[in-house]
Amino acid sequence: MKRVFFSLFVLLLSMQGFAQEGDSVYLFSYFINNGEDGLHLAYSEDGLSWKALNENASYLKPEVGKDKLMRDPCIIQTPDGTFHLVWTVSWGEKGIGYACSSDLIHWSKQQYIPxxxxxxxxxxxxxxxxxxxxxxxxxxxxxxTTIPGRFSETDGTGDGKNNHRMYYVTSKDMIKFNQTALLYDPGFNSIDGTLLKHGSSYLMFLKDETRHPVAQKNIRVSIANAMTGPWSPASEPIYDKDWAEGPTIGRIGERWILSFDRYTANSFGAMSSTDLEHWEDISDQLSFPEGTRHGSILKVSRSVVDILRGQQSTNPNIILFYVDDMGWQDSSEPFHTEETQLNKNYHTPNMEQLAKEGMKFTQAYACAVCSPSRISLMTGMNAARHMVTNWTLRKNKSPDPENKDITPPEWNMNGMTQGEEVPLTTRAITLPQLLNESGYRCIHVGKAHFGAIGTPGENPLNLGFDVNIAGHAAGGPGSYLGEHNFSASWRDGGHIWDVPGLEKYHGQDIFLSEALTIEANMEIDRAVEDKNPFYLYLSHYAIHAPWEKDKRYFQKYLDEGLSEFEATYASMIEGMDRSLGDIMENLKQ
Structure with missing residues (x-):
């Protein structure tokens, strides 16, 4: 879920959802022995050389059916990302097994479908x-299924008086199923069908299970214009060098590879084709884990296999995108039930896009300025509990104006801290600390303003973050301009406001919001490369004073008739929105 607040944007995005074509690998589901221990998985880069996952141990133990087997596992992935698994539960039973999963590790309750x-x-x-x-x-x-006497013309042609034909059910939701019907009678004993949709046609690869009077035990194909037929007569054998079963097909690059279980030879075989008509035996190029039996091929995102290999957490990546001192009408995306005149002054297309994709709140509770709201987000406590009720800066010194008639109540003017006994601070477990415990890399970029100068809380590294870029005690920048080194010295301001950690941008024609975005995206890339789930706290100094022109957008707003001050403010807002868009684009890549 994505959330949008008046001045806060939260992106909860799993990198898995943005897998590109080049990020795909191949997954093979299979069983070993008699299927007692359940679902096994292997992966391949080329569809030929397969490596067992989980040290060839099972990912799912069978629980349904009288024999509690999991033979012939077949997995598909639907467009919503869900994996669906069906399997043979027994040598002699009238139902099949079904389960579903979002990651191939955590599975739904197994069902027996009769x-x-x-x-x-x-x-x-x-x-x-x-x-x-x-x-x-x-x-x-x-x-x-074999139904004795149903196809009498081929009785006695199979093993153990079996005389199989293929049947099917359909379903919209895998809860309610239509009536079982005959799918295909090729005129011979047949098992192990697998479907391929190619253009407007459907191809079914199947095993001719005939044993008598002349053994066939080979792989053939039939074609139909609809998923449920009618089907053409079966072709001549595609493979008949030795007995084969359990065909499964996948497109690998420019060719189709049909793999199958050469069960009497205790190995796998494969045929290759570029047109699904002419086939070449490439069995000598195959390599499968020892003991692999009948399964299915599936193309998946590389991140799916990374998770299975234990290289990437199933935890989603989390981004907190924080905007400072922005008014609730200061975007082209209305945060009210109707658009206001001020909404028309600004151009924030990325906020609009985020609102379309996620959730937008039109009513919310706001903490007091700066430090109180930030500490609430860090701890989950409201200001009445953490008692940081105004912004912090200097140790043991309140920014509240003196008043001879009223003495403000004592509050935690030094902000928050960890571990050390610092007076007038709040101590609590922080969100990044909790995420650290779950394996997250926690990244702070931008404004901090958690604790006063000279206290541990002034440095985000003391509050659970692994990385701190540009965060310190001050709540505003000396300048937004790289040409001024993000310092107040150009206007004779105090160095207390100088933004730290961005020296490489000093003297450059770059706006602070842009520099912070570059740094944030670099940290995202590092976390992804290291295969760590990450929590990015990106807190822009914008739109906090001092107001300075973001040259990328300033002239546009002047041309639209805004005053110089209004155009300056609007340019800072659009620069912040550009940052949001750049972050979202990087995540998609």
């Missing part, structure tokens, strides 16, 4: 596969 319970004579449900048609937004689950 797809053939209505057939009293049905012997089994073997090798179910699941397919999702994006055009119809419908699932189809199909499998092979």
């Amino acid at each position: 797809v053939m319970e209505h057939e009293k004579k049905a012997k089994n449900c073997w090798a179910p596969e699941i397919f999702f048609d994006e055009e119809t937004e419908e699932f189809i689950i199909f499998w092979s």
Whole structure:
């Protein structure tokens, strides 16, 4: 969920959601032995050389069915990112297994779907596969079943009096299922169907399970114009050098690779094609984990495999985007129930986009200025509890104006601290401290203003952050301009306001908001490269005084008729909005 407040923007974005084509790898779901221990996964960069994940241990133990097996696991991923798994639960049962997951690690409660319970004579449900048609937004689950006497012309042609045909059910939600129906009768005993949608056609690769009078045990293909048929007669064998079953197909680069279990040879085989008509045997190029049996190929985001390999946390990356002293009408995105005249003065397209994608609050509670609100965000306490009720700066000195008639109540004028006993401070566990414990890299960029000068709280590194860029005790910058070194010295101001840590931008024609954004994006890139989940607290000094022109946008607002002061203020707002857009764009990349 993304949240937008009057002066606060929170982005909660998982990098997984932004995987690009070049970030994809291949995943193979399979079982070993008889399927007692459950779901196994392997990955590959090229679809040929496969490496076991989790040291070839199971990711999901079977819990349903009388035999509690997990054979022939088939996984797909729907457009919403959910993984759906079906499997064979038993050698002789009238149902199949189903579960779903968002990350292939944490799974829903396993379900037993009684797809053939209505057939009293049905012997089994073997090798179910699941397919999702994006055009119809419908699932189809199909499998092979023997119903004695149903196809008498081929009775006695299979092993153990089996005479399989393929059946299916459809569903919109994997909760309610349409009536079971025959999917395909090729005129012979057949199992292990797998579907491929290619253009406007559907291809079904399947095993000819004929054993008598002449053994077939080979892989063939049929074609249809609809997911549920009617299907063409099966082709001549694509592969018949030895007995094969469990075909699965994936597009790897410019070619299709059809992999299958050469179960009598205790190895896997593969055929390659560029047109799905002419096939070349490339079995000698394959490498699978030892003991791999019948499974399915799936193309996934690299981050999915990174999570499975334990290289990346399932925790989402978190960004707190904080804007200082911005009025609730100072954006082109209204934060009221209706647009005001001031909303029309500003151009903030990235705030508009964020509001469309997430949640916008039109009513909120606001803390007092600067330090109180920041400490509330750090601790979860409101100002009445943390007792920092005004902005902090100098140790043991209140910024409250003196009044001979009224003495303000004592408050924590030194802000917040950790560990050390500092008078007039609040001590509490901070959000970055908690996130650190969960493996987050916590990054502070911009205005801090948590504690007074000379106290531990003036440095964000003492409050749980791993990185601090430009944060110190002061609540405003000496200058927003790189040409002034972000210092107040150009106007004879005190160095107490000088922004620290940005020396490499000194003397440059750059606005402070832009420099902070560059630094923030660099830290995001480092965290992603290190495969750490990150918490970025990006707190702009803008729109706090002193008001200075952001040259990138100032002239535009003058041309629109705003006064010089109004154009200055508006340019600072748009510069901040540009920062939001740059951060969002970097996350998408």
